[in-house]
Amino acid sequence: MDAGFDVNADSDLLSNVDSNTPEEDEFWYLKLYCDRVSPLAVIAFFSYCDDHANALLEAGACPDAVDSDHVPPLLVALDSMNRSPLARTLVSSGASVNVYHPLVSGNLSLLVCLHFLRSLDMILRCGSEPDSLFHGVGESNTPGVAPMSFYDVVEKTQPVMTKCGVKLEQVLDRLLLFSSSVSLDDRLADYCSSESEWRRLKAVAGKFRPIQYSLCFN
Secondary structure, rough: OOOOOOOOEEEEEHHHOOOHHHHHOOHHHHHHHOOOOOOOHHHOOOOOOHHHHHHHHOOOOOOOOOOOOOHHHHHHHHHHHHHHHHHHHHOOOOOOOOOEEOOOOOOOHHHHOOOOOOHHHHHOOOOOOOOHHHOOOOOOOOOOOOEEEEHHHHHHHHHHHHHHHHHHHHHHHHHHHOOOOOOOOOHHHHHHOOOOOOHHHHHHHHOOOEEEEEEEHH
């Protein structure tokens, strides 16, 4: 690492990402933050070599967002198959697995990877809190604007989930295995593959089964 390089310096590279591209549904969460990002977030977004991230972390880069206006690098790393090693590196370096925003009701570290089950499995095993998706956490600071609910995010990300071959029941199975005393929004039934799958999920919601999780998804 060159002397004098600020490993937490801002970059405006994400300002060049067109919000109207087909990838908009995948990167919906970027709109919650300012355009300027840390070098670690740039590495995550553009799928650079994990060695670059390790070099930054060893030089003192913050594994989390430097403040609430900047996107946490972990969120970007969680949403793609190509970035899952970086997600593990960030968590190992101390990045928080529970990320909240006043405009979203629930844990963003789970919401950003609904379309990528490998990341979802990993972040759940690392202690990410799924109950918040069903109970809701956070209150919008903008008058008249309600935080996005879990249903809102599922609705928004359904195109990329379909593209990645992920069904909502696969996501809910994983989340419910780490949840307790939750109830499912009946509107989610519209995105399940069948009525029988929805009835099954409703029947198991709120039952805590961590051992079954490790057996089913290893």
